[in-house]
Amino acid sequence: MEDLSAAGPGQNKTRGTGFRTRSERRKRAKLRKSRSGTETLQAVSAGQTQELETTVETLSVLTRTNTGLQYKKMKLENPPTLESELTSLPVTSWRRFARDLHDGHIEQICILSDVERMKCEAEELKQLVAEGVDALSAKSKKERFDEQSWDSLKSSPFYEVLREYRDVLPDDIPAELPQDKGVQHEIDLVPGTKYCVTRQWPLPR
Structure with missing residues (x-):
């Protein structure tokens, strides 16, 4: 040994x-x-x-919840900071992405967006709100009414039917409801129809 x-x-x-x-x-x-x-x-x-060391950043992100879109604080580990880092990330199919997202395998999602376009849309929305809802609504009603004139409806296949009942569709918007013409409307149901509730609604005076 x-x-x-x-x-x-x-x-x-x-x-x-x-x-x-x-x-x-x-x-x-x-x-x-x-x-x-x-x-x-x-x-x-x-x-x-x-x-x-792992770099951790706390960002305010927009998340989708059961009640809608909400902002909340989220910690992101080693987020990409350069364009080359973002474009060099591996590509996956949308089926695998949805499956991994549902299974909880994906913890971080980075969404690329056009900052200039988002700023323009935000400015347009801000301008529309500043103009006032009443003024915008009146303008939209006038434009819609002009689009529904008799000249614009000539290309419609229902033009002849509309002309036949032109008294129901006046050129000027009436200030009150039309007079009751005493017309009784009936609905013929298919024999054997069940669970049909009917109620007589009074016509406006």
Whole structure:
């Protein structure tokens, strides 16, 4: 049986070097997870420790909820900051995206939008609100009424029928409801119809 304690200096040096080499290989790439959930990559090189910390940003994002769209605070880990980083992201199919989103595998979503177009639309909406709802409504009613004139309805297939009942569709908007002409309306139901509720509504005077 060989006595290890009697080994020569060269054997001790080789054996000790082997143990140090394996230990360094185990330390060379080590992933450590802290209590806060932030993952830190610890790399040991030439006896120096280099740590790559995860960048976390808190943004105000627009999310869709059961009650509609709402803004809320969300923490994003390592969000892309450059155009090259955004365009170099891997591409996935919409089916896989929907499945992963439903299963909870996707935690962060970045939506690219045209900032200038959004600003223009916001300014237009702000201008419409500033003009006033009443003025805009009156203008829209006038335009719709002009579009429904007899000249504009000549191309309609129902033009002849409309001309036959032109007294029901006057050129000027009446200030009150038309007079009761004593016309009784009836609805013929298909024999065997069930759960039909009828009620006599009084005509306006």
